[in-house]
Amino acid sequence: MRDLFIVxxxxxxxxxxxxxxxxxxxxxxxLWNVIGFADDDPKKAKGNFEGYxxxxxxxxxxxxxxxxxxxxxxxxxxxxxDIYRRLRGHDFPALIDPSAQVSPTTEFRHGTYIACEAVVSxxxxxxxxxxxxxxxxxxxxxxxxxxCNICPGVTLSGHTTLEEDVMMGSNSCTAPGMKVGKGAQVCxxxxxxxxxEPGTTLSPFGxxxx
Numbered sequence: 001m002r003d004l005f006i007v008x009x010x011x012x013x014x015x016x017x018x019x020x021x022x023x024x025x026x027x028x029x030x031l032w033n034v035i036g037f038a039d040d041d042p043k044k045a046k047g048n049f050e051g052y053x054x055x056x057x058x059x060x061x062x063x064x065x066x067x068x069x070x071x072x073x074x075x076x077x078x079x080x081x082d083i084y085r086r087l088r089g090h091d092f093p094a095l096i097d098p099s100a101q102v103s104p105t106t107e108f109r110h111g112t113y114i115a116c117e118a119v120v121s122x123x124x125x126x127x128x129x130x131x132x133x134x135x136x137x138x139x140x141x142x143x144x145x146x147x148c149n150i151c152p153g154v155t156l157s158g159h160t161t162l163e164e165d166v167m168m169g170s171n172s173c174t175a176p177g178m179k180v181g182k183g184a185q186v187c188x189x190x191x192x193x194x195x196x197e198p199g200t201t202l203s204p205f206g207x208x209x210x
Contacts, residue, residue, distance in 0.1 A: 004032045005061050008073035009039040009049040016073040019097045026098040069093050077147045077165045
């Protein structure tokens, strides 16, 4: 059993530890020993969260537990990237909920989270530190770049490409073969019917360039 601390004592952190508990329950032997949560908010430096101890800031937890694995449960893509840079040297496992359906032909990298009842189809490539939230679907032969956040209920049709740092809002979707450029944000409930330029915010009312 490997020691693990989770960065982010918030909503995604609660979901992540729930997934870890479900992974341990489904395994013949528990895989993870959750030693606690780290958070840079001084108000969360001490006490407990979800029944686990608070370990202080990211740097403090890293210093105290240098051999522990780390899962970064932060939804903001840029903050997640920054924490990864600050804590390099640790192992960053991917966490896959037991209820998720992930094709054996899927390629995914470290730090990624695939949540409850998500479906990732055949021939897909998932980058590092990607979040694929509950009930999201990634269609066949799609490519999801590093540090993307795919919110609950998103549907990516086949041959979709998300470049790095894309945020797909809840219940948004793509038509087959669409490309969403680096750093773009697709608002909740928005269909992507043509390619989205990098840095663009796309809503049902049109698109804005950042």
